[in-house]
Amino acid sequence: MLTSFIASAAFGLIFNVPKRTLPHCGAVGMAGWLVYTIGMRLSAGAIAATLIAAVTVTVISQLFAKQYKTPIIVFSVAGIIPLVPGGLAYDAMRNVVVDNYGLAVQFAVKAFMISGAIAIGLVFSEVINRIIRGSGKHAAHRHAGRTDRR
Structure with missing residues (x-):
């Protein structure tokens, strides 16, 4: 846990x-x-674990962005770093270099799928947030537009 905290904070520092x-x-x-x-x-x-973690990262990032009046990307980019499958991508490339293409493809496909899970998790959470915020605005707008006709 400490390592992921340091890695994310350090990545924020880099950005x-x-x-x-x-x-x-x-x-x-x-x-x-x-x-x-x-x-x-x-x-x-x-x-699946990466997908759920990416949704968690986005939800917490949205809360922090609202609380600290900062763009969500400040928190989500730094927060997603521990989930990035860099080790798998490295293993895929290493196996390409040593002509072990079967294993390289397995690592590459898994890295690609985990990367896709990160992207889907980030988008999914944002879509749900927009739906929730949007439905609240529409409901308030509908009620504000009504006049009491008796």
């Missing part, structure tokens, strides 16, 4: 996020990694 948000970037990454770890221990599989 020049506001210094006051660095601990929050670390917390988002740590929360995402915690959810991923729990998912893996519950035998959800790497792809």
Whole structure:
């Protein structure tokens, strides 16, 4: 957990996020990694665990963005770093170099699927957030537009 916190906060530092948000970037990454770890221990599989963790990262990022009046990307980009399958991509390329194409394809497909799960998780959470916020606005708009005709 500590490593994921440090990695996320350090990545925020690399991307020049506001210094006051660095601990929050670390917390988002740590929360995402915690959810991923729990998912893996519950035998959800790497792809499902990554999807759930990416949704978690986005939800927490949305909350922090609203609370600190900062763009959501400040938290979501730094927070998603622990979930990126860099080791799998490296293993895929290493196996290409040593002419072990069968294993390289297996690693590459898994890295691609995990990357897709990250993307879907980020988008899915944002869509749900927009639906929830949108339905509240529409309901308020409908009620505001009514006049009492008796």
